[in-house]
Amino acid sequence: MSLSRFSRILTFRNVLTKNNTFRNINCNKAAIRGDQRCLRLLSTQTSPNEEENHSIIKNTEKPTGDITKHEFKAETKMLLDIVAKSLYSEKEVFIRELISNASDALEKFRYLAVSGNETAQNIKDIDRSLEIHILTDKHNRTLTIQDTGVGMSKEELVSNLGIIAKSGSKAFIEQIKEKAAVGDNNIIGQFGVGFYSSFMVADKVEVYSKAVGAETGYRWVSEGTGTYEIQPAEGVQNGTKIIIHLKADCREFADEDTIKNVINKYSNFVGSPLYLNGKKTNVVQPLWLADPKSVTFQQHNDFYRFISGSYDVPRYTLHYKTDVPISIRALLYFPEGKPGLFEMSRETESGVALYTKKILIKNRTDNILPKWLRFVKGVVDSEDIPLNLSRELLQNSALITKLRDVLTARVLKFLQEQLKKNQVEFEKFYKDYGLFIKEGIITNYNQAEKENAANLLLFESSHEEPNKKITLNDYLARAADKRTIYYLAAPSRTLAESSPYYESLKTKKQEVLFCYEPYDELVLMQLQQFKGYKLVSVEKDMREDKNASDLTNLGDDSLKRSEINDLSKWIKEKLGDKVTAVNGTTRLENHPCVVTVEEMAAARHFIRTQSHNISEDRRYAILQPRLEVNPKHPIIKKMYKLMSSDPVLAELLAKQLFANSMVGAGLVDDPRTLLTSMNDLLVKALEKH
Ligand code: FE6
Numbered sequence: 001m002s003l004s005r006f007s008r009i010l011t012f013r014n015v016l017t018k019n020n021t022f023r024n025i026n027c028n029k030a031a032i033r034g035d036q037r038c039l040r041l042l043s044t045q046t047s048p049n050e051e052e053n054h055s056i057i058k059n060t061e062k063p064t065g066d067i068t069k070h071e072f073k074a075e076t077k078m079l080l081d082i083v084a085k086s087l088y089s090e091k092e093v094f095i096r097e098l099i100s101n102a103s104d105a106l107e108k109f110r111y112l113a114v115s116g117n118e119t120a121q122n123i124k125d126i127d128r129s130l131e132i133h134i135l136t137d138k139h140n141r142t143l144t145i146q147d148t149g150v151g152m153s154k155e156e157l158v159s160n161l162g163i164i165a166k167s168g169s170k171a172f173i174e175q176i177k178e179k180a181a182v183g184d185n186n187i188i189g190q191f192g193v194g195f196y197s198s199f200m201v202a203d204k205v206e207v208y209s210k211a212v213g214a215e216t217g218y219r220w221v222s223e224g225t226g227t228y229e230i231q232p233a234e235g236v237q238n239g240t241k242i243i244i245h246l247k248a249d250c251r252e253f254a255d256e257d258t259i260k261n262v263i264n265k266y267s268n269f270v271g272s273p274l275y276l277n278g279k280k281t282n283v284v285q286p287l288w289l290a291d292p293k294s295v296t297f298q299q300h301n302d303f304y305r306f307i308s309g310s311y312d313v314p315r316y317t318l319h320y321k322t323d324v325p326i327s328i329r330a331l332l333y334f335p336e337g338k339p340g341l342f343e344m345s346r347e348t349e350s351g352v353a354l355y356t357k358k359i360l361i362k363n364r365t366d367n368i369l370p371k372w373l374r375f376v377k378g379v380v381d382s383e384d385i386p387l388n389l390s391r392e393l394l395q396n397s398a399l400i401t402k403l404r405d406v407l408t409a410r411v412l413k414f415l416q417e418q419l420k421k422n423q424v425e426f427e428k429f430y431k432d433y434g435l436f437i438k439e440g441i442i443t444n445y446n447q448a449e450k451e452n453a454a455n456l457l458l459f460e461s462s463h464e465e466p467n468k469k470i471t472l473n474d475y476l477a478r479a480a481d482k483r484t485i486y487y488l489a490a491p492s493r494t495l496a497e498s499s500p501y502y503e504s505l506k507t508k509k510q511e512v513l514f515c516y517e518p519y520d521e522l523v524l525m526q527l528q529q530f531k532g533y534k535l536v537s538v539e540k541d542m543r544e545d546k547n548a549s550d551l552t553n554l555g556d557d558s559l560k561r562s563e564i565n566d567l568s569k570w571i572k573e574k575l576g577d578k579v580t581a582v583n584g585t586t587r588l589e590n591h592p593c594v595v596t597v598e599e600m601a602a603a604r605h606f607i608r609t610q611s612h613n614i615s616e617d618r619r620y621a622i623l624q625p626r627l628e629v630n631p632k633h634p635i636i637k638k639m640y641k642l643m644s645s646d647p648v649l650a651e652l653l654a655k656q657l658f659a660n661s662m663v664g665a666g667l668v669d670d671p672r673t674l675l676t677s678m679n680d681l682l683v684k685a686l687e688k689h
Contacts, residue, residue: 053278053279054275054278054280055133055135055275055277055278056131056133056146056148056237057133057135057144057146057241060235060236060237061208061217061219061233061234061235061236061241062233062234062235063219063231063232063233063234064231064232064233064234065231065232066231066232067229067230067231068229068230068231069227069228069229070158070227070228070229070230071226071227072226072227072228077226079196080196080199080224083194083196083197083199083200084196084197084199084200084224085200087197088197088200091200091201091250091253092253092258092262092265093197093266094194094197094198094200094201095134095145095253095259095262095263095266095267096194096262096266096267097194097195097197097198098145098194098195098197098198098242099132099134099145099263099266099267099270099274100194100267100270101194101195101240102132102145102146102147102149102240102272103132103147103270103271103272104149105147105149105150105151105239105240106130106131106132106147106148106149106271106272107149107271107272108149108150109130109148109149109150109212109239110130112150112212113126123212123213124213124238125238128148128238129148129273130148130149130272130273131147131148131272131273131274131275132145132146132147132270132272132273132274132275133145133146133147133274133275133276133278134146134259134263134274134275134276134277135277136253136254136255136256136259136276136277137254138251138254138255140254141245141246141248141251141254142243142244142245142246142254143243143244143246143253143254143259144241144242144243144244145241145242145244146237146239146240146241146242147239147240147241147272148237148238148239149239149240150211150212150239151209151210151211151212151214151217151238151239151240152209152211152218152240153211153214153218154218154230156209156211157207157209157218157220157230158230160195195242198242198244199224200250201244201246201247201250201253202224202244202245202246202247202250203223203224203245203246203247204221204222204223204224204245205221205222205223205224205242205243205244205245206219206220206221206242206243206245207219207220207221207240207241207242207243208220208233208236208237208240208241208243209236209239209240209241210236210237210238210239212238216232216233216234216236217232217233217234217235217236217237218230218231218232218233218236219231219232219233219236256276256277259276260276260281263276263281264281285299286358286381287299287300287303287331287379288319288329288330288331288378288379288381289329289358289381292319292321295319300314300317300333301313301314303331304317304333304377307333307351307353307377307378307379308333308335308351308377310335310337312335312336312337313336314333314334314335314336314377315334315335315336315425315428315429316333316334316414316415316418316429317331317332317333317334318330318331318332318333318334318378318410318411318414319331319332320332320407320410320414322406322410325402325406326382326384326399326402326403326406327382327383327384328380328381328382328403328406328407329380329381329382330378330379330380330381330407330410331378331379332352332376332377332378332380332407332411333376333377333378334375334376334429334433335375335377338432339375339432339433339436343374343375344435346371346374348374349364349366349374350364350365350366350367350368350369350371350373350374350376351364351374351375351376351377351378352364352365352368352369352376352377352378352379352380353365353378353379353380354368354380354381354382354385354394355379355380355381355382356381356382356383356384356385357381357383358381361385361394362394365380365394366394367394367400367404368380368400368403368404368407369404369407369408369411370404370408370440370443370444371439371443372436372437372439372440372443373408373411373436373440374436375433375436376411380403380407382403384399385399385400385403408449409452412452412453412455412456415429415456416455416456419455419456419471423469427458427469430456430458434457434458435519437453437456437457438457438519438520438522438523440453441453441454441457441523441526441527442522442523442526447528447529450526450527451527451529451530451531454472454527454530455471455472455473456471457471457472457520457523458470458471459471459472459487459513459514459515459520460493460513460514460515460516461474461475461511461512461513461514462496462497462502462506462510462511462512462513462514463511466493470513472485472513472530472531475511475513476530476531476533478511479511479533481510482533483533483534484533484534484535484536485513485530485533485534485535485536486505486510486511486512486513486536486537486538486541487512487513487514487515487520487521487524487535487536487537487538488501488502488512488513488514488515488537488538488539489515489516489518489520489521489537489539489600489601489604489666490514490515490516491516491666492516493514493516496512496514496516499538499664500588500590500591500594500664501538501539501542501594502538503587503588503589503590503591504542504548504586504587504588504589505538505541507589512538518604518605518608521537521600521601521604522601522602522605524537524601525537525599525601525602537600537601539596539597539600539665540596540598540599540600542585542587542594542596542628543596543597543598543626543628545585545587547586548585548586548587548628549583549584549585549586550586551564551584551586551631554586554631554632555632557632558631558632559584559631559632559636559637559640561584563631563640564583564584564629564631565584566640566643567629567636567639567640567643568582568583568584568629569582570643570650570654571627571629571654571658574651574654574655575627575654575655575658577617577620577621578620578625578658579595579620579625579626579627579658580624580625580626581626581627582626582627582628582629583626583627583628583629584628584629584630584631585628585629585630587628588628588630588632588633589630589632590633591630591633591664592629592630592633592635592636592657593627593628593629593630593633593636593657593658593661594627594628594661594664594665595625595626595627595628595658595661595662595664595665595667596625596626596628596665597623597624597625597626597665597667598624600665600666603623603665603667604666604667606622606623607619607666607667607668607669608669611669612669623667625662625665625667627658627661635653635657638653639653639654639657648684649681649684649685652677652680652681652684653681653685655677656674656677656678656681659673659674659677660674
């Protein structure tokens, strides 16, 4: 494989995976979905009178007919025990879980009703009000939660509890156990599993449920030990009612104030009206539809925390509305917190939920923003997206592509505005999230989009104080040469400024961008050009500079042209296949020689990641280094003399200079390899003293 081919196949993905920091981590997807499920912000229907006492919880159910007794499957039983005993550090979260289930059930009903398919035609009571009710009863020590959602059939009452045990079986349970052990209490993401949490506080749970389209309702009851019972029941209302018979030491949950606090803590944004003892408790606000000017900081903070499931605040907020070329209401947040390993992983799903007219299509929708913007959290609502958008459509539709293009352009423009508005703040953002921008440039195939993202790149410059950062646009604004942007990769400012590759441009007072992160040079190499300017690494420029090897006018302090040719030929002979060529250059001042290769960024990346499993010969064959010597440098002039007077010393010197130059180019992963030959050289050089 040649270096140029290597540089072509170089993608950000292997950049990331070769570096230990960004190993893909297998996170349980359910883990992050936890609170998100509650994001059904939607129905704004309010009851006619907010103060009016409104309750649907009544004692209408009468069990009739045969009771069938079932035993939990062994795995279900295990899961139930874990959820009930060790998963959550806080008991109160069972309320969040049950509300979230109820909200899902309502959301499903709302979806059925508007999707207009056959089932919808048959729904009785299709315009039932979609509500969640909670009733506390201190006297009977019970807590009841009831919804008017899709409900469960007899089969579902049996199988819903088995779902996890069926799908993930033992491995899943092991995972849960581990998470529980480290106190990660947010892993239960599936419908129905959170239900088990009620057994943290209950010594008996009673469920009445009637599914859409079903004739009869059922009663399900269990003490959470080994068995449960199912029995048909009359008077069951559409939806699901769960009666928690509280353990004696959990009687606090039969208290209205306790429940109210818990609701405020976890379930602020539940999409359906939520009543506690007949009083409405949540005020539903689809924040993204509000007038941006009317939304307060506090509202944004609450909303952000809710949808992201994190505890920081947004650092930037983009509240965006448009109707052309597509209807979009978007509320996007850029987190204040630094990205964790989780965001770093390219396996991570998007943080953006997709809605149409306040109805959720999909949480964590991939493809509505490019992968590299996976750290952005928020909501996108578009009236133009059909409700029944299938999974395949979500991935391939022209509509989604349009949505994504418009949003991406808007996000990039927004970030550029932030950069212009307050560079100090933006630099903090760049420090934390700059890597994502770079990923965006490397992974994008569209040059225009690459360049859009490149507007956000920041670099130190040879023409600015250390630590002062400039953009590519800043560079262009004062560029004398209207074709080229020069950059130099180096580990630090000091090394950049004293780099042999930069010497001649420094003399010419040519501005050069300094990049210190290994990714920077890969990014600029991939970008290739910006606004019509070619991006040129000074190392590459040195290799390609034809004038540099024009050795006609050298002056007295230099080797003559013929001498240079003899010396070059001789060095090439001694170095053999380690170099492809040796020639003189006029671009060096204080350094005796440098090594150039075709694609320095790719070469360094290759050395960092691959060199250890390749033989030395092979390594040089791939790199194809060229040695450029400075005919004015005392060492080179001396070497020319030694060539005839002490060829052994001259050869040691040539090899050492070459090895040193390889280190200088950043192409040696362990500089200790130089030491033996260095000592041999010193022995020989010091012999006569
Ligand atoms: C969770 C009780 C089994 C619906 N509505 C509500 N909860 C639901 C479903 N679950 N599953 C579906 C669950 C229970 C049993 C599963 Br027993 F709440 N509110 Cl449609």
